Amino acid sequence: MNTIDHAQALAYMDQARQVASRAYCPYSNFSVGCVLVDAQGRTFEGCNVENASYSVTLCAERTAGSQAIAQGSRDWKSIYIVSPTRVSPCGTCRQFLFELAPDLQVYLGDLQADSYIGPTPIRELLPMAMELQQTILPHRKS
Ligand code: THU
DSSP: OOHHHHHHHHHHHHHHHHHHTTOBOTTTOOOOEEEEEETTOOEEEEEOBOOSSGGGOBOHHHHHHHHHHHTTOOOEEEEEEEETTOOOOOHHHHHHHHHHOTTOEEEEEESSOSOOEEEEEHHHHSTTOOOGGGGOOOOOOO
16 A cells, blocks of 8 residues: 555544544444545545444444435445444444445554554455345246
8 A cells, every 4th residue: 555545544544533433322332433435535424323222223334334325425445444442344234335335445443543454355354245136036937
């Protein structure tokens, strides 16, 4: 990675930390923030949004992706995710991101250190991913 890309990645990580500070996570107290970047350089922010009915919780990655979709962005290039322990996206979020961006590059950071790991292609995080194409069945003869 060249110096400009590295500096840009650090800047997106900082932006993601700001977003994490707005997470709604009174149950886990585990704040996650992310910045999703599309091919035009547009950015979409996301944080986790928890709920008293735990399974209703939305992860940061899906809030960012949903905002992007709603604003007409589907050509996603990279995502910068920060959390207290630098976790990688959960299985549900991997599937969600892969659907629209099978070549997405994932960068992971934490809430303190000015460093990150990545880029890691989402494909590597979701081997044998389920794809739309696989759900289209041949017409059955009656
Ligand atoms: N969480 C995310 O927002 N993204 C991830 O990649 C991992 C987990 C959230 C869900 C929940 O609010 C909290 O972190 C603890 O699991």
